Amino acid sequence: MKTDYDIIVVGAGPAGSIAARFAAEQGASVLMLEKDRDVGYPVRCGEAISKAGVSEFIEPDERWISAHISKFALISPDGTEAVIEFGDAGYVLERRIFDYELAKTAAKAGAEILTRAYVNGLIIENGKVCGVKYDYRGQQKELRAKVVIGADGVESRVGRWAGLKTYIDFRDMECCVQITASNINVNNETLYFYFGQNVAPGGYFWIFPKVNGAANIGLGVSGMVGKKKSALSFLNNFMEQNFPSAPILTSIAGGVPSSITLEKISAPGIMLVGDAARQVNPLSGGGIASGMIGGSIAGRIAGEAVKKNNPDYILTYDKEWHNRLGKRHEIFERIKNGIYNFSDEKFNKIAHSFNSIPKEKRTLGRLFTTALVNQPSLLVDIAKVFII
Ligand SMILES: Cc1cc2nc3c(=O)[nH]c(=O)nc-3n(C[C@H](O)[C@H](O)[C@H](O)COP(=O)(O)OP(=O)(O)OC[C@H]3O[C@@H](n4cnc5c(N)ncnc54)[C@H](O)[C@@H]3O)c2cc1C
Numbered sequence: 001m002k003t004d005y006d007i008i009v010v011g012a013g014p015a016g017s018i019a020a021r022f023a024a025e026q027g028a029s030v031l032m033l034e035k036d037r038d039v040g041y042p043v044r045c046g047e048a049i050s051k052a053g054v055s056e057f058i059e060p061d062e063r064w065i066s067a068h069i070s071k072f073a074l075i076s077p078d079g080t081e082a083v084i085e086f087g088d089a090g091y092v093l094e095r096r097i098f099d100y101e102l103a104k105t106a107a108k109a110g111a112e113i114l115t116r117a118y119v120n121g122l123i124i125e126n127g128k129v130c131g132v133k134y135d136y137r138g139q140q141k142e143l144r145a146k147v148v149i150g151a152d153g154v155e156s157r158v159g160r161w162a163g164l165k166t167y168i169d170f171r172d173m174e175c176c177v178q179i180t181a182s183n184i185n186v187n188n189e190t191l192y193f194y195f196g197q198n199v200a201p202g203g204y205f206w207i208f209p210k211v212n213g214a215a216n217i218g219l220g221v222s223g224m225v226g227k228k229k230s231a232l233s234f235l236n237n238f239m240e241q242n243f244p245s246a247p248i249l250t251s252i253a254g255g256v257p258s259s260i261t262l263e264k265i266s267a268p269g270i271m272l273v274g275d276a277a278r279q280v281n282p283l284s285g286g287g288i289a290s291g292m293i294g295g296s297i298a299g300r301i302a303g304e305a306v307k308k309n310n311p312d313y314i315l316t317y318d319k320e321w322h323n324r325l326g327k328r329h330e331i332f333e334r335i336k337n338g339i340y341n342f343s344d345e346k347f348n349k350i351a352h353s354f355n356s357i358p359k360e361k362r363t364l365g366r367l368f369t370t371a372l373v374n375q376p377s378l379l380v381d382i383a384k385v386f387i388i
Helices: 014-025 051-055 095-108 223-228 231-242 286-308 311-340 342-356 363-374 378-388
Strands: 006-008 032-035 049-050 066-076 081-093 112-113 116-124 127-135 139-150 173-181 190-194 204-209 215-221 247-255 270-272
Touching: 006 014, 006 127, 014 032, 014 095, 014 139, 032 095, 032 231, 049 051, 049 112, 049 286, 051 081, 051 173, 081 127, 081 190, 081 342, 081 363, 116 139, 139 286, 139 311, 173 223, 173 231, 215 231, 215 247, 223 286, 286 311
Parallel strands: 006 032, 006 139, 032 112, 066 190, 139 270
Antiparallel strands: 049 081, 066 081, 116 127, 127 139, 173 215, 173 247, 190 204, 204 215
16 A cells, blocks of 8 residues: 555545546546445445436346336325326436446546544645545554545544535435335335425435335434434334334444535545535435436546646535536525425325326326425526426
8 A cells, every 4th residue: 555645535435436446447546545444335225326326326137136116106295195207217226236346446547445444633734635535444554645535435534534514404415214024915116205393394315226026215304303202213113013023134224414515625635525515416415326426526526627737626625516416406496495384284185186187197207296386485596406
């Protein structure tokens, strides 16, 4: 191992691996540090992603695709199911393998990877980040770099150490719990989303099918709700009522930052990507695809900055991210605040109106139109998503 690198990436999740790969592809020397023993494990994710979100970065491969998704079922509080068919739209992944494969693409591009390397501080000189401090198998070490990319997930500390404002209002931090259970009798091409006060107030409940009758079952509720009633108690109620004897294979808890992106995601010598930068889609809570997009922009720009020998060039990252997805996320956030405040009656009414449309016309667009009739103030925000 060298003592200094052009670029050091902290965290080997999807955002970190893609950042490392895109930086290495620019010819920069890149090291990615991961605190856990294995890349891709433990998994804290529902693992659903659109086909387009995957294909932009890696050829879809059956080894890490657990289910092919062609339908969404939106279930209102009175049990009415509004189903939307999409064709070949997305996947439920095996992230243990997917994340690992992404890291391998970074390695193939020339990046070095070190696991069990826990970054616990930054080297900062004259206000510029110049490297990382880390613990490796009980030994404290340091490495210098021209750029450090913080890809250290939702609990990120790298940004804070660098002096970036990483605060997120607890109302925007979705408290999530999820189990992977077996013997779940649902359609294996459908993602199920449940809404309402009894299942997930201020959020949604999901069942995402996996191979051989397994499924990821979980929910996210706003931090406001989670303070009063735990997400776990909603999950336990649901399982008792619907799948009382399903064997449970895994169980996880975690936060999803369902907010807009941080005000600043770069500063001298430092860039943030993925959950660390709050690049999650605030409406869906999905962060795999958007994290990879953030990672690709940051990695390429960091590599170019090294090539141009222009450290300030990394500061162009904020604008490029904002134009690609950040602006869109601001609108999604406003739509989320509208939808998640719907009453149970409103959800029921939307589902009933939607189901009265002929089956072949039940598209996502029609569902939005139906929602709009019930909440016209959403119109402006939704229109912007398609115009901007
Ligand atoms: C319950 C739940 C369900 C979800 N479901 C979905 C879904 O269905 N679809 C979707 O798109 N998104 C989903 N998400 C969100 C998604 O998991 C994240 O947005 C995504 O993993 C973010 O990728 P990332 O690379 O930014 O961070 P992560 O995947 O969290 O990777 C961060 C990496 O950094 C490492 N790390 C952290 N600190 C350090 C350190 N100090 N030193 C070294 N390494 C460090 C971690 O070990 C980890 O490997 C879900 C989240 C939760 C909690």
